[in-house]
Amino acid sequence: MEGQDIGTTLTELLAAATDTATQIGEMVTTPGWRQYQILILLGLVALSYVLRFVTSAPLERWIRAGEGWQKWQLRLLVQLLRRLPLVYFVMLCWPLYWVMQEVTWPSRSYLIGIAATLATAWFAVGFISRLVPNQTLRRVFSWTLLTYATLLALNLAEPAAEFLDGIAVGIGTFQVSILTVLKALLLIAILLTVARLGTRAAAAGLHRNEDISPSMRVLTIKAIQVLFYGIVVLVGIRALGFDLTGLALISGAVGVGIGFGLQKVVSNLVSGIIILLDRSIKPGDVISLGETFGWINSLGARYVSVITRDGKEYLIPNEDLITSQVVNWTHSDDYVRLDIYFGASYHDDPHKVRRLAIEAAKGVKRVLVQPNAPVCHIVGFGDSSVDYILRFWISDPTAGLTNIRGNVYLALWDTFHEHGISIPFPQREVRLVGGAQSDGTAPQG
Template identity: 40%
Template sequence: MSDKIMLLWQQLVSFLQQPAMWYQMVAVVAALTLAWGLNRVLAKRLNDSGGKGLRHVALHSSQRIVLPFSLAALLALTAEAFASSQLPAQLLQFLVPIALALGVIRLLVYILRKAFLSSPIVKSAEPVIATTVWLLVVLHLAGWLQPLLQMMDALAFTLGDSRLSLLSVVKLLLVIILAFTLALWLAELLNQQLRKAKHISPSMQVGFSKVAKVALITLAFLVALNAVGINLSSLAVFGGALGVGLGFGLQRIASNFISGFILVLDRSVKPGDVISVGDNFGWVHELKARYVVVRNREGVDTLIPSENLITSEVINWSYEDRNVRVKILVQVSYDDDPEQAMALMLQSANSSKRVLSEPAPTVMLKSFADSGIELELRVWIADPEYGADTVRSDINVAIWRAFKQAGITIPYPQRDLHIKSGLPTLPS
């Protein structure tokens, strides 16, 4: 095997040492530069033309083939010119089918993704798939694919009854990537269908999506192992090692993962709920496998581990009813009429559009405080995720204006100081 590798290396070195190869490499660089410039011009015009649906797919497909196809055409013309001038053109002729293969592969992968696998996961894997297929085509055209596969298969060792080689490991990785991509695409497709189902609650949609995703990934892993000839019975050792890992370092991860399923099943926390966990307040934006995304009023997302929501106290402001009561405390002077002040406060409750008419706002005299009479206005809102500060602000401004117009005083904090007479006189 080493003799074949050395022979290939010697052929490559001898190929590069020929002066004619350098002329062809200069021509390749020139053709690549010209093709790149042509691609930039055409891509700009295609982007400016816009389009939707089939026209959009056709335009983007054209963008993907302009560079490789124009490069192939320029290389073919250059090779023909070299041949007419009695100059060597082996490198140029070799690169023409490679450029065409790149264009065809990029076009087919893009059309396949748009037609059947329109998923963000598959979209991110598209460049990897296209590059891998293209490299295999290049190695095949160069005649290096078969020697390379034989060399990778020779690098092997025996583990029990199984023979593991570099080739089998690469095959395993490729099959796992393909299987996982398909599994994640199916999980995303199922998730989109569940979101459209109106008769399934949001929490059950998340639960079904999580179960389906785990099942599909597990099935993809087992299928990938079986496809490359690995005995599945050997997974018993792996299962034991996984159990030890869970017992030592992965128990928190497993706990958060299981807690996520518990939250979905008992429906204590659902997407859209307004919750408080410790110092974090916001609404549940998304339920993930290991954590819950809570978004506050500043638009900041806090990732709270699912285990925290199971083991600690959680205030769910919208568990059964989204209506939340807001209290506003005001003091008036003892010289003013508290009933008149209560009536003005009740009128001021409607200054905020978020205040509900049912349950109706109420006012009560809470206590006779040190500085004045303490009154409390209670109103209800149905959107706690936006907080209560804006409601208090609007109502406080309306109360201040109404009190000022009616001559009602909001007292300053005050203390009465009594000086007793008859204190003994200190000797001088």
């Protein structure tokens, strides 16, 4: 029966298409208003390209001369420039169609109305499809809508729908037709577009809200993404005709088996949620984990992106940040204290050395004077020098620690050299007991 229904529907569709082609052929070859309408449409097409040739250059100059354009406005204008002939054709076709509807018989503007409808549909679909993020879904979305608009304008939509609905694949009691698949793909493309725009708008609003901490912003954005895209998946499955009740039972049984093989993944996901909730780290924090020192670039569902001073980006699993000892240099605030050690000669006045060291540190850029000024203390009497520690504070650890230490050491060197403070180094004296032979060998015992 299904084969007979498909054959009957296909026959009807072919008959309708043949009838439409015959009518188009008659319109072209038979003198009269139908032929006049075709000539009018050809004239409108030619006029549209002439207008495009005349106005494209001034429009480009106007866009380039404009200031303060936002990205979406520039993209919109670029798309309009690419479709200028189509824009002019629509702008010319509809007024002509409305005038002819009023001043003459409706049949004498029938083809112009079809052409205006198709051109408008192609123009609208071209813009709307740009919102679909996935390129494959974008093509499916565009061609599906264009095909539907064309069939609808030519009164072939119902026979085509019946034909596509008749081509179905059955598995037991479950059947899915080509029409159902096309509708599901179109619905998924629309929902993905809405989900993408919704998550972008929510993320932009959350980033502008200073009352919410960065970690809570990330967590909220992730939750919104999971919610939106989860709805897209469920609606897409439902649109294909699957029974979600049976699918839930199967997924529950499969999930138990998969869970054992994804323990680490689940652990990282849970650890990521804990990190976002307890706000222990957030984007922009400077952390140390083992040999890795850098700042948090982003918080992911499975890992944290850390960028070091040498430009390397480490993807650290969330579980490591929970179970390992992590130094967060900017957890409570951005102030970081650094210590450097140096020695001075016993002949130099320690009071003067301490004063000069503090002055040298204060003269280095990035070293804070308020609220915590640099301090210098004696920490011991060494074999070759009096040992000192110089402590100072900075408020921008993301700019690096090694470089500021190096700058302070360099300032100490210049200041001590200017004021005659010597920095001693260990010296050793080697004595040969019993003398040495003339040939350089040790004496025989």
